Amino acid sequence: MAQQMSEAEGFEPTAFIRKEEQKDYFDSINVPSIVESLESTEETISGAIKGFDAVVFSAGSGGSTGYDKTIEIDLYGAVKSINAAKTNGIKRFVMVGAAFSDVPAYWSDTMKPYYIAKQLADKELIRSGLDYTILRPVKLTDEDEPGKITIESDPYQLNKEIPRSAVAKTVLTVLPDESSYGKILEMSEGNKEIETAIKEFV
Template identity: 45%
Template sequence: MNVLVVGANGQIGQHLIDELKKQGKHNPIAFVRKEEQVEHFKKQDVKARLGDLESSIDEIKKSMTDIDAVVFTAGSGGSTGSDKTLLVDLDGAVKVIEATKASGIDRFVMVSALGADERDRWSEELKGYYVAKHFADMWLLDSNLNYTIVRPGMLLNEESIGKVLVKEAIKDNDVFSIPRIDVAKTIVATLDNENTYHKSFDLVTGQDTLDEALKSL
């Protein structure tokens, strides 16, 4: 499959591009906002397409020619205000979902956040972020696309542990974090795994191999 990675220049996105290349089963195509980012990926022998999540659905759709699956792992980042969170994490996600539908693409993987599905788990400090993630996920659920929603815990810049815990909702556990690279590996594993189709799940470091964990869904 040709996989469009929206947010390819982000930390999970870069790991995801690397994992897709390494495994060689699917072709990554980076969706990025700046021309220098396009050049960066081209130097890595990765195709890249220029796009802006704050542009129109029709403009975003132009990047979806010959695409078989879309992964949304974009985010406004912790240094921006709530306005950018709404424009990127919510409205940007919704526009990508609508552009995916309009392009006749069926497969969509969303990177959300642990607990985004339950309001009583949202912290006051990050409430705006959780609101954006919650309603973007809801839009995807109602889209009729073949979705998978991955809700990772606290993201760590550490080496791969390679063991995960996957559940519909993780509330009582000793570990609520996961390395970003293990999130990327999970995304790759879901792309054509039918057991993850039309599923949403929390994801943290655990004791199961990735194959074992996804079989348990």
């Protein structure tokens, strides 16, 4: 996402990264980075993002961590980031959540903590008063090309996968688009160009 944003006109991204060794990659694509952790205090996170115009939250604890990290990163880290944005007067906030996070009947026992964390983080953002857009992709894949997508209100109408690059391009498309404020986009690979799918949905 950072590379796509750095190559697009009108964006000056800064990556919020956890490990010092990740800096080399972002340096190689000429994207500034801030080394900090979502497990830090809200005050520390607030200081780290001071001066920015928007926040894109796409962090996740990953499938190899325990439920404690899911709560710490996907929920508490998101809430702290939302509050830090409010403290700094940063009105624009794009959240990358998860499809089906509002559909408890879909959740397996093993994925239940993940979906609960994503759902509660989204609800906190909705309550925040920020100019939010929430993207809820299905399972992510690593194709280089974003391809086409579909956006639905009903996640059961989605396909099963979507390239990360498509989610990144969708973030770039909605970020300056005021018509996407206050919208939740359940999304997967599909048959429409990204710009068209967004325009028709919002």
